[in-house]
Amino acid sequence: MARAGVTVDRLTLAAAELADEVGVENVTVAALARHFGVKDASLYFHLKNARDLRVRIALLALAELADRVAAALAGRAGKDALVAFANAYRDYARQHPGRYAAMQIDLDPETAMASAGVRHAEMTRAILRGYRLAEPDQTDAVRMMHSTFHGFVSLEKTGGFRHTPRTTDDSWTRTLDALDAVLSNWPSR
Amino acid sequence: MARAGVTVDRLTLAAAELADEVGVENVTVAALARHFGVKDASLYFHLKNARDLRVRIALLALAELADRVAAALAGRAGKDALVAFANAYRDYARQHPGRYAAMQIDLDPETAMASAGVRHAEMTRAILRGYRLAEPDQTDAVRMMHSTFHGFVSLEKTGGFRHTPRTTDDSWTRTLDALDAVLSNWPSR
DNA sequence: GGTAGTAGCCTAGCCCTCCTAGGCAAACGA
DNA sequence: TCGTTTGCCTAGGAGGGCTAGGCTACTACC
Numbered sequence: 001m002a003r004a005g006v007t008v009d010r011l012t013l014a015a016a017e018l019a020d021e022v023g024v025e026n027v028t029v030a031a032l033a034r035h036f037g038v039k040d041a042s043l044y045f046h047l048k049n050a051r052d053l054r055v056r057i058a059l060l061a062l063a064e065l066a067d068r069v070a071a072a073l074a075g076r077a078g079k080d081a082l083v084a085f086a087n088a089y090r091d092y093a094r095q096h097p098g099r100y101a102a103m104q105i106d107l108d109p110e111t112a113m114a115s116a117g118v119r120h121a122e123m124t125r126a127i128l129r130g131y132r133l134a135e136p137d138q139t140d141a142v143r144m145m146h147s148t149f150h151g152f153v154s155l156e157k158t159g160g161f162r163h164t165p166r167t168t169d170d171s172w173t174r175t176l177d178a179l180d181a182v183l184s185n186w187p188s189r
Numbered sequence: 190m191a192r193a194g195v196t197v198d199r200l201t202l203a204a205a206e207l208a209d210e211v212g213v214e215n216v217t218v219a220a221l222a223r224h225f226g227v228k229d230a231s232l233y234f235h236l237k238n239a240r241d242l243r244v245r246i247a248l249l250a251l252a253e254l255a256d257r258v259a260a261a262l263a264g265r266a267g268k269d270a271l272v273a274f275a276n277a278y279r280d281y282a283r284q285h286p287g288r289y290a291a292m293q294i295d296l297d298p299e300t301a302m303a304s305a306g307v308r309h310a311e312m313t314r315a316i317l318r319g320y321r322l323a324e325p326d327q328t329d330a331v332r333m334m335h336s337t338f339h340g341f342v343s344l345e346k347t348g349g350f351r352h353t354p355r356t357t358d359d360s361w362t363r364t365l366d367a368l369d370a371v372l373s374n375w376p377s378r
Numbered sequence: 379g380g381t382a383g384t385a386g387c388c389t390a391g392c393c394c395t396c397c398t399a400g401g402c403a404a405a406c407g408a
Numbered sequence: 409t410c411g412t413t414t415g416c417c418t419a420g421g422a423g424g425g426c427t428a429g430g431c432t433a434c435t436a437c438c
Contacts, residue, residue: 151343
C-alpha cells in the first residue's frame with residue numbers, strides 16, 4: 001500500500017494548524033493520524049509521545065514569532081521599535097491562538113536554551129538600547145515589558161477585558177504609550 | 190453500605206487541592222472519585238461533566254483571591270495599596286499554582302459576571318482612585334495593571350525568567366515601582 | 379413508626395486517547 | 409537483485425469521560 005509520506009516537520013506543521021483551529025488541548029495524536037489518513041500508532045514512529053508533539057508545536061511557534069519580531073524590528077529604534085515589537089507579538093498571538101497557547105508549555109532548561117526563545121529575549125533587550133538602561137534595571141525592564149505583552153494578550157484572549165466597553169485596541173495603544181513613558185523615565189531606587 | 194458524604198463543595202475543594210498538588214491538567218473525575226473512595230460514575234450525580242468541575246475550581250479560586258486582595262487593601266491607599274494588591278495576587282498564585290492555572294479557563298459571560306472576578310475588577314479600579322485618573326485612562330490603566338500582574342506571575346511560573354541570574358523578587362519590586370511611576374504620571378494623548 | 383420518595387451510590391458498558399509489541403511491505407543503496 | 413532500513417500496519421492494554429439503568433440508605437410525612 002502507498003505511504004502517506006509523514007515526516008516530523010509535516011506533522012508539527014499540521015499539528016500547529018490544528019491547534020489554531022480547535023485549540024491545543026484538542027490536538028491529539030489520534031486526530032493528527034486521522035488527518036494524515038494513518039493509524040495513530042504509526043505516528044509513534046515519528047514522535048516520542050504526545051508531550052513531544054506539543055513541545056514541537058511550541059518550538060515552531062517560538063521560531064515563527066522570533067522571525068516576525070525580527071522583521072518588524074528591522075530599521076527601527078526607540079518607541080518605534082517598541083510598538084513594532086509589541087504589535088508583531090500581539091498580532092501573532094491573535095492570528096495563531098493555538099500556537100501561542102502551545103508556547104506557554106513548560107520547556108525543560110536545555111530545550112528552552114536551544115529554542116528561539118533566546119533570540120526573542122535578545123531582541124527584547126535590543127529594544128532597550130534606545131532607552132539607555134543599565135543593569136540591573138535593564139533586566140527588570142525586559143521582564144516588565146514581556147509581562148505586559150504576555151499578560152495583555154492572554155487576558156484579551158480569555159475575555160478578561162470583556163466587561164468594559166472600551167476597545168482593547170485603544171487600551172493596547174495607551175498601554176504602549178505608558179510603557180514607553182516608564183522606560184524613558186525609569187524610576188531610580 | 191455507608192455513604193461517602195460527597196457534596197459539590199467538598200468535591201470542589203478537594204479538586205482545588207489536587208490541582209495545587211498535581212496540576213489542573215491532572216485533575217480528573219476518576220482521580221477525584223478515588224480520593225473519596227467512590228466510583229467515578231457516581232460523581233456525575235454531583236457534576237455535569239469534567240469541564241463543570243474545572244469551572245468550579247476557577248470560581249472557588251476567584252473568590253479566594255478576591256478575599257485575600259480585599260484583606261490586603263483594607264486601610265491602604267496610593268502606592269501602598271498598589272503594592273499590597275500586587276503582592277496578595279502574586280502570593281496567591283505562588284501558593285496555589287493549580288488554582289491559579291484553573292482561573293485562566295474561559296468562562297462564559299454570564300458565569301463570569303456572577304463570579305468574584307467582578308469584585309476583583311472593582312478593587313483594581315479602587316486602587317486607581319489614589320492616582321486620580323479619569324476615563325478612559327482609568328480603564329486603560331486597569332488593563333495595564335492586570336496585564337502586568339498576570340503576565341509577570343505566569344512567566345515566572347513557566348520559567349520565562351530563568352535565563353537571567355537576577356532574582357524575580359527584585360524585578361517584581363522594581364516593576365511595581367515602575368507601575369507606580371506611570372500611574373502617577375500617566376501620559377496624555 | 380411504617381412507608382413513599384428521593385438522594386447517593388453502584389455495575390455495566392461504550393467511546394476515546396495514549397502507547398507498546400511485533401509484523402510486513404515499500405523504497406533504497408550496494 | 410537483494411538485504412536493510414523506513415514507514416506503516418494490527419492487536420491490545422490501561423485509563424479517562426460519560427450514559428443508562430438499578431439498588432439502597434436516608435428523610436419526611438401521614
